[in-house]
Amino acid sequence: MHPHMKEILLDEQQIKERVLQLGQQITRDYQGQNILMVGILKGAMIFLADLVRNIDVPTSFDFMAVSSYGAGAVSSGAVRILKDLDKSIDGRHVIIVEDIVDTGLTLQYLVENMKARGPASLKICTLLDKPSRRKVDVPVDYNGFSIPDEFVVGYGLDYNERYRNLPYIAVLKPEIYRS
Numbered sequence: 001m002h003p004h005m006k007e008i009l010l011d012e013q014q015i016k017e018r019v020l021q022l023g024q025q026i027t028r029d030y031q032g033q034n035i036l037m038v039g040i041l042k043g044a045m046i047f048l049a050d051l052v053r054n055i056d057v058p059t060s061f062d063f064m065a066v067s068s069y070g071a072g073a074v075s076s077g078a079v080r081i082l083k084d085l086d087k088s089i090d091g092r093h094v095i096i097v098e099d100i101v102d103t104g105l106t107l108q109y110l111v112e113n114m115k116a117r118g119p120a121s122l123k124i125c126t127l128l129d130k131p132s133r134r135k136v137d138v139p140v141d142y143n144g145f146s147i148p149d150e151f152v153v154g155y156g157l158d159y160n161e162r163y164r165n166l167p168y169i170a171v172l173k174p175e176i177y178r179s
């Protein structure tokens with residue numbers, strides 16, 4: 001385990017099995033349709049890459065990058081688009097793919113923003129959910145794992161842009177987080 005980690009919350013095998021289940025569930029739910037997966041950069045990139053390889057209906061993907069104005073790990077609710085979608089989502093069956101839902105503020109903004117673009121349907125898929133941190137209600141359709149209120153990194157999730165490449169999801173040592 002990386003020396004900056006306190007404990008591994010979800011190991012590679014647990015993540016792999018759950019991502020397979022989510023892909024199978026999405027495959028069942030979207031029979032006969034084409035999906036557009038919208039990955040929210042950068043955190044969702046690794047999850048999306050693994051998820052789409054477990055989906056067996058025609059799937060394309062696009063990406064959005066957003067930034068909250070809050071500093072560090074704290075979400076403020078104000079969201080700015082850093083990179084918009086490449087193409088129209090009008091009439092498409094869209095699934096927003098996130099790595100984590102925390103306060104829900106990022107997703108609340110994204111859902112409103114994307115609904116206004118006229119998709120045929122819009123669902124949310126997240127690898128992790130921290131329900132105890134929620135400030136606004138967001139309708140999560142596919143959730144990998146509900147986790148306790150601890151700051152986690154790995155498998156796409158970062159602290160100050162580090163640790164995204166860890167193959168597992170771990171709790172960062174508090175002394176690293178505070179320093």
Ligand SMILES: O=P(O)(O)OC[C@H]1O[C@H](OP(=O)(O)OP(=O)(O)O)[C@H](O)[C@@H]1O
Pocket residue numbers: 040041042043044066067068075098099100101102103104105106107157158
């Ligand atoms: O529910 P919320 O409180 O809004 O928090 C969740 C958001 O925060 C993280 O993104 P971050 O801004 O850290 O960007 P990143 O994906 O590039 O790491 C995560 O990827 C979600 O988009």
Ligand code: HPA
Pocket residue numbers: 100102150151152153157158159
């Ligand atoms: O626990 C977390 N880890 C990384 N990024 C995050 N964004 C919200 N919560 C988290």
